[in-house]
Amino acid sequence: MSQDSPSAHGRAGAPPAPGGAGGWGDRGEIKPRGGGWAAGGSGLGPRGWAWRWALWLWIALAILGAFFYAPLAQDFIGQSSRILFFHVPMAWTSLVAFVAAGAWSVLYLWKRRPDDDRAAAAAVELGLVLALLATTTGAMWAKVMWHAWWNWDPRQTSIVIALVFYGAYLVLRGGIEDPEARARLCAVYAVIGLVVAPYLYFVMPWMAKFTLHPKPVVNPAGKVEMNARMLQVLLMSSLGFTVFFFWVHGLRRRLLRLADRRAVTAAGSAAS
Amino acid sequence: MSVEAHSPETAASRWLLEALAVFAKDWRAELRSRHALHTLLLFAVTTLITVSVALGPLGVSSSERLAVLPALLWVILLFAAAAGLPRAFVHEEETHTATALRLAATPSALFAGKVVYSASLLLAVELLLVPLYVAVMQLPIVSTADLLLALLAGGLGLAISSTLLAAIAAQAQGRAALFPILAFPVLLPLLLLAIELTRAAVGGTAGEGVLVNLVLYDATMAVAGLMLFPLVWNP
Amino acid sequence: MQSESAPPDDLLVVRDLVRGFGTVPVLAGVSGIVRGGEVLLVTGRNGSGKSTLLRCLAGLLRPQAGSIQLREGGADLDGAARRHRVGYVAPDLAFYEPLTAAENLVFFCRLRGVARERAGDLLARLGVPPSRPAGALSSGMRQRLRWAWALLHEPRLLLLDEPFQNLDAAGETALRALLDEHLAAGGMAVVATPAALALSRVSAKLALDAPAALPGAA
Secondary structure, three states: OOOOOOOOOOOOOOOOOOOOOOOOOOOOOOOOOOOOOOOOOOOOOOOOHHHHHHHHHHHHHHHHHHHHHOOOOOOOOOOHHHHHHHHHHHHHHHHHHHHHHHHHHHHHHHHOOHHHHHHHHHHHHHHHHHHHHHHHHHHHHHHHHOOOOOOOOHHHHHHHHHHHHHHHHHHHHHOOOOHHHHHHHHHHHHHHHHHHHHHHHHHHHHHHHHOOOOOOOOOOHHHHOOOHHHHHHHHHHHHHHHHHHHHHHHHHHHHHHHHHHHHHHHHHHHHO | OOOOOOOOOOHHHHHHHHHHHHHHHHHHHHHHHOHHHHHHHHHHHHHHHHHHHHHOOOOOOHHHHHHHHHHHHHHHHHHHHHHHOOHHHHHHHHOOOHHHHHHHOOHHHHHHHHHHHHHHHHHHHHHHHHHHHHHHHOOOOOOHHHHHHHHHHHHHHHHHHHHHHHHHHOOOOOHHHHHHHHHHHHHHHHHHHHHHHHHHHOOOOOOOHHHHHHHHHHHHHHHHHHHHHHHHHOO | OOOOOOOOOOEEEEEEEEEEEOOEEEEEEEEEEEEOOOEEEEEOOOOOOHHHHHHHHOOOOOOOEEEEEEEEOOEEEOHHHHHHHOEEEOOOOOOOOOOEHHHHHHHHHHHHOOOOHHHHHHHHHHOOOOOOEHHHOOHHHHHHHHHHHHHOOOOOEEEEEOOOOOOOHHHHHHHHHHHHHHHHOOOEEEEEEOOOOOOOOEEEEEEOOOHHHOOOOO
C-alpha cells in the first residue's frame, strides 16, 4: 500500500475521475512497437524478424540433426533413441517454465505488478503443454523400450505430480474473480510449488530405492551422454526449445495484457 | 506492532498469547458444536469400514500386508483430513468472522494457532482410529516408536500443509471442493514418507533418512507457512 | 493546506483511490481528508462504492491506485498497522455464533492485548446480554456488539458503514453518544450511509453518486 506525504490533497467531494491510472486495466502499459520483449518491429531488435528466422533455422537444424546427424544409441530398440532429442528438451523446458513461473510469482508478491502475475500464468500454461508433450513422448518411448506405457518410474511420478499441481494452479485461477486476490493467491500457490519441488525431484527418486518394487529399467538419462554428436544435437534442441518457450511466452503475456485492457475498456464504456 | 505496544510484554510473548487465544477459541467453539471432530471421526471410521469390508473376511494376505495396509491407513487419514481440516478457514470466511479476525490478529500467530488446533484435532482422530485399524486389519506392530513417530510427524505435516492450503482455498469459489485439488500434490511427498515410515513400524524396511526427510518436510512447510500465510490472509 | 508548519497529530488523507472488481470499476479516483474530531460523511446509493471505500480504508482491500495515509499521534502508520488500529463497523462483520457475546469480545481482547475488563464495560454500557451466544442475538443487539468490538482497542479512526442500522431508539441514542465522545476526545470517523443521516461535527461530505462511477446508469 503506497504511502506518500500529504503534499497535495483536496478536500473531500472531488468527483470520481473515470479510468484512474495504474492497476489491472492500465492503459499505459502496452507498447506496440519499439524495444523490450513485447515489441514487434525492426529487423534486428530482440523481437525482430531476423531473430525469429534464426530461431526457426536453429530448430530446423536440430530436427535434421536428430534424424540424420546423431547416431543411434546402443541397447535401444530400433530408432527409439531419437525421441530423446525432443522428449528431454521438452521436459527441460517445462522445468524452466515452472521455475520461471515461480520467479515471476515471487516478483509479483514483492512488487505487486499485474504484469508479473500475467507472466507467471503464461509460463504455467506453456509449461503444462510442454510437460504434457514430454509425458506423452516419454510414454511412447517407454512402450517401445519397457513394453509398457506407464510404470511409475520416479521421473514419471515427478512429472505427473507437476502436471496435477500446475493443473490445480489453473483451477485456482479460474476460481477467483477479483484480479488482486487471484494474482496474490495464485502467486503464493506457485511459491508453495517451488518449496515442494525438491521433494518431488530429489526425495521421491531417492525413496524409490526403498520401494518393494525394483526399478525394471535403469534410467535412460545416463546413456545420453555417451556420444558427442548426440550431446551436440541434444543441447542444440534444448536451447532451441528454451528460446522458443520465451518467445511464445512473450506473445502469450501480451495477449493476456490486451485481454485485460479490452475487458476494462468494455466495462468502462458500458459504464458511461 | 510497534505502534500498539500496550503492555510491557515482549513481542514474542504477545505473539504466543495470540496463537494460544486462537487455539483456545477454536477448541471452545468446536466443543460446543463438535462439528469438525464428528466429521473427521465419522469420515475415518466410514472409510475404515469400507476398506475392511472390501478386503473381505480374510483381509490382506500376509505377503501383501506390508505393501498395502500402511498405504491404506494414510489414505484414510488423508481423506479424513481433507473432509475436516479445511473448515479451519472455510468456516471463518463463510460466516464472515474472517473480517474481525483480519483486523485484530497478527497473521503468523493466527496461522500458528490454527496449525496447532488442526494438529490436535488430527492427532485426536489418529488416537481413536489407529488402534481400531490395527485391530481390524490384524496389523503386526514391530516398532511402536516408529509408528508413533510416523503418526506424529505425518499428522503434524498434514495439519501444517492443510492449514496453509485451506486459507488459500477459503478465498476462492467452491472453497471446500477446491481444497483437495490444491492439497493432494503438495501432500503427496509427505504421505509417501509417512507410509514408508509406517511400513518400517510393521516390519518392513525403511532407510534412516525417511524420518529425517519427514521432519524436514514438516519444518520446511512450517517456515513456508509462517512466511506465506500473511500474504494469503491479507490483501 | 500544503504549507502547514505543524502537521496535526491525527489525520486521514485519501488521494485518488481506484478500486474495481474484475472489470467493473467501483471507485474511480476518490479523495478526502479527515482531521481529529471530524467526521467525513460518505453518501451514495447502493453499489456506489461506499463499503468498498471503507474496506480499502480498513486495509481489507488493496486499492489499485491512489494512497491512504493514516497519521496517529504524529506518526504515519503502514498498511498492516492501520489494519490493526482502525475501529470498523459494517454489516458484513460477524462473530462466532457458538460463543457468547462476552467470550467473543474477550477473545478479541486477548488478540489485541487489551485488558478483558474492557469487554464487560462496553457490553454493559451498550446493553448487550454478555452470556447469550452471539448466534442468538437479535439484529439490533448484533449491531451493538459490532460497535463494542470496534471500540475495544480505543481506535483513533472509526470506519462506520451504516452505523445505526437495525437499532431501536435507545440503541441509536447510546451509540450516538459513544460517537460524540469519540469525536470530543479528538477521534476521527468516516461514516458511510445510503440515506440522509444527521450527524454533528461533519467536516466534509463525499458523494459517490457521480454518474461516471456507476455502471449501467443511463
